[in-house]
Amino acid sequence: SLKSESLEDASGLLKAEMRGLGSVILERAEANRVPAGSALAVDRERFAAAVTEGITGHPRIQVIRDEVPELPAERPIIVATGPLTSDRLSSDLAQRFAASLGSPGTRPAGLGAALGTPSPTPSPQPPAPRWLYFYDAISPIVSADSIDGTITFAAARYGKGGAAARYGKGGADYLNCPMTRDEYLAFREALLKGERYPLHEFEEPKYFEGCLPVEGLAQRGEDALRFGPMRPVGLADPRTGKRPYAVVQLRQENRGPDGRPTMYNLVGFQTRLRRGDQLKALHLIPGLQTAEILRYGSVHRNTFITAPLLLRDTLQFHGDPAVFFAGQLTGVEGYLESAATGLLAGINAVRLTREQDPCSLPPTTMLGALLRYLTQADPATFQPINANFGLLPPLARIVRDRRERNLLLVDRALADFRAWQQNPE
Incomplete structure (x- = not known):
């Protein structure tokens, strides 16, 4: 399930914004949907096949089925490896993150520690900053x-x-x-x-x-x-x-x-x-x-970076603006949220090749609010997040009724999204 399509739900608002941005993932999902009330549910195998066919059948996409041990030299590049990030690529990313932040250490505390691996004996020294995590512990x-x-x-x-x-x-x-x-x-x-x-x-x-x-x-x-x-x-x-x-x-x-x-x-x-x-x-x-x-709350295996230290709200890496991050690796939670960040990263990579400035969305939109959370949350307590109305800035006036308040937030978000589309920046 790709969650509710109702505009009374945060996931419905995010879908509306993604459709406005021309999401191919949502196009494929709608073409392979199954009955699920107000939710967008898909036939998993048909949906996966349709997405795969769209990639492998594209004349300008070359698919290389191999491990990526380090970031290639080509730019721009989008890193969207999520939980499939290998140990070697993780090590390469950690070194780049350390260099970007000016830290003397290149191996963050807990770098090799995945869920299911016992924790090492605590050191009396303060732990190194963590830039790359291999597990979620979410309240x-x-x-x-x-x-x-x-x-x-x-x-x-x-x-x-x-x-x-x-x-x-x-x-x-x-x-x-x-x-x-x-x-x-x-x-x-x-x-x-x-x-x-x-x-x-x-x-x-x-x-x-x-x-x-x-x-x-x-x-x-x-x-x-x-x-x-x-x-x-x-x-x-x-x-x-x-x-x-x-x-x-x-x-x-x-x-x-x-x-x-x-x-x-x-x-x-x-x-x-x-x-x-x-x-x-x-x-x-x-x-x-x-x-x-x-x-x-949840506790499960995952891989995500400390986005507030490392990313701009355009999903560019501070240490190399021609490198974009997207998907679960950025710290968003959920299929829809991962696809939304991938959509924006793709748009911005294209803008970079056209010598245009990468863009972000207003924080009053759901995608813009997600980006604001990723880049402005407290790094010390940063954890993955899904789309929810609590991310949006409050209304100018207090509205007690939750349904009415959410609909007003949606109206404001869509109005600001349409205005932004006229001049994305």
């Missing part, structure tokens, strides 16, 4: 306006904003969801009973401690969570003046033009639970009883 993201502010509270641990801690700093950028013992035990029980996504053969369940699924941590004992990501030390619930039994922390994921966040990340809550069970467990958290999940 759920919730919509800011779906959080119950009468229950959550912003507070620093011990009244300070800078006390470093493993699972979050407890500063002003964090919201705290306080739990009683009964609420904590019910939440832990939901994690333990939840059904998990199965792993593929190459994804053995050996996790780095830093990306241990929250349900795995819950299995370690009744108190493991509240001594880890849910520890309440240094915090007091303003409703009672006492320290909660446990706390779930929410970290700002972005800032709108008015400085207010539209998305919050559940700190340390990466998970392999199926989506329905994630939603059930999350709705047991005080303050999140009716929270809207914008991105579900």
